[in-house]
Amino acid sequence: AQSVAQPEDQVNVAEGNPLTVKCTYSVSGNPYLFWYVQYPNRGLQFLLKYITGDNLVKGSYGFEAEFNKSQTSFHLKKPSALVSDSALYFCAVSPRPMDSNYQLIWGAGTKLIIKP
Amino acid sequence: DTEVTQTPKHLVMGMTNKKSLKCEQHMGHRAMYWYKQKAKKPPELMFVYSYEKLSINESVPSRFSPECPNSSLLNLHLHALQPEDSALYLCASSPRLAGDTQYFGPGTRLTVL
Numbered sequence: 001a002q003s004v005a006q007p008e009d010q011v012n013v014a015e016g017n018p019l020t021v022k023c024t025y026s027v028s029g030n031p032y033l034f035w036y037v038q039y040p041n042r043g044l045q046f047l048l049k050y051i052t053g054d055n056l057v058k059g060s061y062g063f064e065a066e067f068n069k070s071q072t073s074f075h076l077k078k079p080s081a082l083v084s085d086s087a088l089y090f091c092a093v094s095p096r097p098m099d100s101n102y103q104l105i106w107g108a109g110t111k112l113i114i115k116p
Numbered sequence: 117d118t119e120v121t122q123t124p125k126h127l128v129m130g131m132t133n134k135k136s137l138k139c140e141q142h143m144g145h146r147a148m149y150w151y152k153q154k155a156k157k158p159p160e161l162m163f164v165y166s167y168e169k170l171s172i173n174e175s176v177p178s179r180f181s182p183e184c185p186n187s188s189l190l191n192l193h194l195h196a197l198q199p200e201d202s203a204l205y206l207c208a209s210s211p212r213l214a215g216d217t218q219y220f221g222p223g224t225r226l227t228v229l
Contacts (some may be wrong), residue, residue: 041205041225043122043221044206044220044221046217046218046219046220049217088156103161103172104218113187
């Protein structure tokens with residue numbers, strides 16, 4: 001079965017330190033990869049996506065993600081964390097071919113807590 | 117402008133009530149989605165519309181009835197809901213179905229008494 005794993009329920013980082021939120025996937029082919037963020041009592045906001053090309057994808061709010069095909073991973077990173085980055089982060093994968101299966105497969109989510 | 121709007125923000129209803137959730141986007145997107153999200157869980161896909169036609173119905177109970185009046189609007193009609201239907205209902209849209217980024221609205225927080 002196709003799946004997306006976010007191995008950490010919660011990640012704690014001190015403000016100013018680099019952060020990493022991990023995502024691995026088990027999806028056939030070359031899927032599209034996404035990161036979304038959800039602040040309390042809000043909808044999901046798109047951060048970034050990987051389709052093809054450069055393995056380092058830059059997104060909103062200073063976030064970036066590194067795609068590693070051999071490890072089937074798509075880890076979210078930020079060089080210097082802010083308290084305002086505290087939120088719930090979801091990794092999602094869209095299998096190909098798109099016409100027959102375009103639904104997003106979601107990870108369970110990782111709560112990121114940035115401490116002052 | 118990547119904005120999807122949803123009304124109302126909050127809704128409390130009894131199990132015998134009929135209510136509707138509304139979603140609107142003016143980005144020219146041709147795919148629209150309804151998701152259900154429980155607290156701290158990923159969203160669960162309910163319905164997908166593509167070019168105003170229902171494309172996916174994820175075995176959702178008939179007490180939820182979607183409607184897509186035009187390419188900008190998406191409704192979710194609710195009737196005879198159960199307390200376990202209480203959740204955040206999210207609407208999303210994307211330019212097309214084929215792997216495009218989905219943009220989400222802020223959601224409607226539904227409480228069924």
